[in-house]
Amino acid sequence: SSVMLTISQAFVALVIFLLIAQFLKLRKACQQLPPGPTPLPLLGNLVHLNFQFHRDLLMEVFLFRYFYGRSWKQQRRFGIMTLRNLGMGKKGLEYRVQEEASHLVEFFANLKGKPVDPSFPLFHSISNVICALVFGYHFSDEDKTFHELISATENLFRFAGSFIHQLYEILPWLMCHLPGPHKKALSCYDVLSSFARKEIRRHVERGIPNEPQDFIDFYLAEMEKVNGPKPKYDEDNLVYVINDLFLGGSETSSTTLYWGLLYMVVHPKIQEKVQKELDAVLGPSQLISYEDRRKLPYTNAVVHEIQRFSNIVFVGIPRVCVRNTTLLGFPLKKGTIVIPNIASVLYDPEQWETPRQFNPGHFLDKEGNFINREAFLPFSAGKWHRVCLGEHLARTELFIFFANLLRAFTFQLPEGVTTINTEPILGGTLQPHPYRLCAIPR
Numbered sequence: 258s259s260v261m262l263t264i265s266q267a268f269v270a271l272v273i274f275l276l277i278a279q280f281l282k283l284r285k286a287c288q289q290l291p292p293g294p295t296p297l298p299l300l301g302n303l304v305h306l307n308f309q310f311h312r313d314l315l316m317e318v319f320l321f322r323y324f325y326g327r328s329w330k331q332q333r334r335f336g337i338m339t340l341r342n343l344g345m346g347k348k349g350l351e352y353r354v355q356e357e358a359s360h361l362v363e364f365f366a367n368l369k370g371k372p373v374d375p376s377f378p379l380f381h382s383i384s385n386v387i388c389a390l391v392f393g394y395h396f397s398d399e400d401k402t403f404h405e406l407i408s409a410t411e412n413l414f415r416f417a418g419s420f421i422h423q424l425y426e427i428l429p430w431l432m433c434h435l436p437g438p439h440k441k442a443l444s445c446y447d448v449l450s451s452f453a454r455k456e457i458r459r460h461v462e463r464g465i466p467n468e469p470q471d472f473i474d475f476y477l478a479e480m481e482k483v484n485g486p487k488p489k490y491d492e493d494n495l496v497y498v499i500n501d502l503f504l505g506g507s508e509t510s511s512t513t514l515y516w517g518l519l520y521m522v523v524h525p526k527i528q529e530k531v532q533k534e535l536d537a538v539l540g541p542s543q544l545i546s547y548e549d550r551r552k553l554p555y556t557n558a559v560v561h562e563i564q565r566f567s568n569i570v571f572v573g574i575p576r577v578c579v580r581n582t583t584l585l586g587f588p589l590k591k592g593t594i595v596i597p598n599i600a601s602v603l604y605d606p607e608q609w610e611t612p613r614q615f616n617p618g619h620f621l622d623k624e625g626n627f628i629n630r631e632a633f634l635p636f637s638a639g640k641w642h643r644v645c646l647g648e649h650l651a652r653t654e655l656f657i658f659f660a661n662l663l664r665a666f667t668f669q670l671p672e673g674v675t676t677i678n679t680e681p682i683l684g685g686t687l688q689p690h691p692y693r694l695c696a697i698p699r
C-alpha cells in the first residue's frame with residue numbers, strides 16, 4: 258500500500274506541476290495582449306483574445322484553422338444548406354416558430370397567473386423547433402424521452418466551463434481513467450448520442466422519401482450519394498451533427514428568453530413600454546412575424562439588449578494557430594489556442610454608453626429608431642467561420658417568442674417575493690438562478 262501511496266503522490270505532484278506550467282505559459286501569453294475587462298482563468302496553451310478590436314478580428318480570423326479542419330468545413334456547409342432547404346430564413350420555418358410560441362402562450366394562459374418557473378416550458382418550446390427540423394416531429398410536454406434529453410443537456414451545460422472540464426480538456430487520456438463529474442458528463446453525451454442513433458435507425462427503416470422531410474433524411478440521402486475510400490458522410494458524423502444542433506439550438510435561445518423574462522420582472526417600466534408599442538402596432542390575435550420587428554423598434558431594441566446584457570455565450574469556440582503568426586500586432590506561436598472573449602465586446606465601455614446596465618437605449622437613436630450596433634456580437638463573428646450557424650433561427654425565435662409573450666401577459670414576481678437574484682451561474686452558458694414568476698393575462 259505504501260507503493261500505491263507513493264505512486265498517487267507522484268501523480269498528484271505531476272498534475273500540479275503541469276497545471277502550474279500551463280498557467281505560467283498562459284500568463285506569459287496574456288501579457289502580450291492588452292488587458293481586457295473580463296479576464297478568465299483559463300488553462301492550457303491559450304490566448305484569451307479580447308474582442309474590443311472586433312473590426313480587425315473579422316479579418317485576422319482567417320489565419321486560423323479550426324479544430325475539426327476540412328471535415329468541419331464540409332459538415333458546416335452541408336448543415337447551412339440543409340437548414341435553408343428546410344425553411345431557415347424562409348416563411349416555412351417562421352411558421353414552426355409561430356406555432357411553438359402560441360403553444361407557450363397557451364401554457365401560461367392555462368396557469369391563470371399561478372407562479373411558475375418558466376425554465377422548462379421555454380426550453381420545451383424552443384427545443385421543439387429544432388426537433389421538428391432534425392427529427393421531423395416535436396415532443397409533447399409529458400414525453401419521458403424528452404425529459405431525459407433535457408436533463409442530459411442541463412448536466413452537460415452545468416459541467417462545461419467547470420474546472421474539471423478544463424482539466425479534462427488538457428489531460429483527456431488521464432482523466433478517462435479517473436472517477437469524477439466528467440464521467441457523468443460523458444454518460445449524458447451518450448444519452449443524446451444513443452437517442453440520435455435510434456432516430457437514424459427509425460429513418461433508415463422507414464426509407465428516405467423522394468422529398469426529404471427533415472435533417473436526418475437529407476443527411477442519409479447524402480450518405481447514399483457520396484462514395485469513396487473515406488466517406489465523410491457517415492453515421493458517426495451524423496450523430497455529432499444532430500447533437501450539435503440539439504444542444505446549440507435548445508439551450509441558447511431558451512436561456513436568453515429565461516433572462517429576458519427576468520429582466521422584464523426587474524424593469525416593469527420597460528415591460529410596459531414594450532406592451533404599449535405592441536398594442537399600438539399589432540392586433541390582439543395577429544400572427545407576429547420576424548418582419549414586424551421593423552415596425553416595433555423599441556421591442557426590437559429590448560430583445561437585442563436582453564442578448565447583449567445576458568451575454569450567455571461569454572467565450573467563443575477555441576481556435577488553434579496553424580503557423581507562427583501575429584494577431585492584432587501581437588506575435589503568436591504555432592499551436593497557440595485562441596479563445597475569443599465575447600464578453601469583452603458586449604461589455605466594452607468604449608462601445609456602450611452604460612455597459613453594465615440593462616438599457617434598450619443602446620439600440621435606439623434620438624428619434625427612437627432602431628440602430629444596429631457593430632459591437633453586438635453575441636453570435637461571434639466571421640461569415641464563413643465559426644459564427645453561429647443558427648443565428649437567423651435564433652433571432653427569429655427570440656423576437657417572435659418575446660413579442661407573443663409580452664402581448665399576452667404582464668410578468669411579475671409572485672406575491673410576497675420582493676427580491677430576485679440577477680447574478681449569473683457560470684457553466685457552458687451564463688444561466689440565471691432559478692426563479693418563479695406569474696404571467697398575468699392582459
Ligand code: HEM
Pocket residue numbers: 333387501502505506507509510513569570572573574575597599635636637638642643644645646647648650651
Ligand atoms: C440566442 C441564441 C444563440 C446564441 C447566443 C448562439 C451563440 C453561438 C456562438 C457564440 C457560437 C460560437 C461561435 C464562435 O466560437 O465563433 C455558436 C456556434 C454554434 N451555434 Fe449558436 N447560438 C444561438 C442559437 C443557436 C441555434 C438556434 C442553433 C441551431 C441551429 C445554433 C447552432 C450552433 C452551431 C451548430 C454552432 C457551431 C458552429 C460551428 O462550429 O461551425 N445556435 N453559437
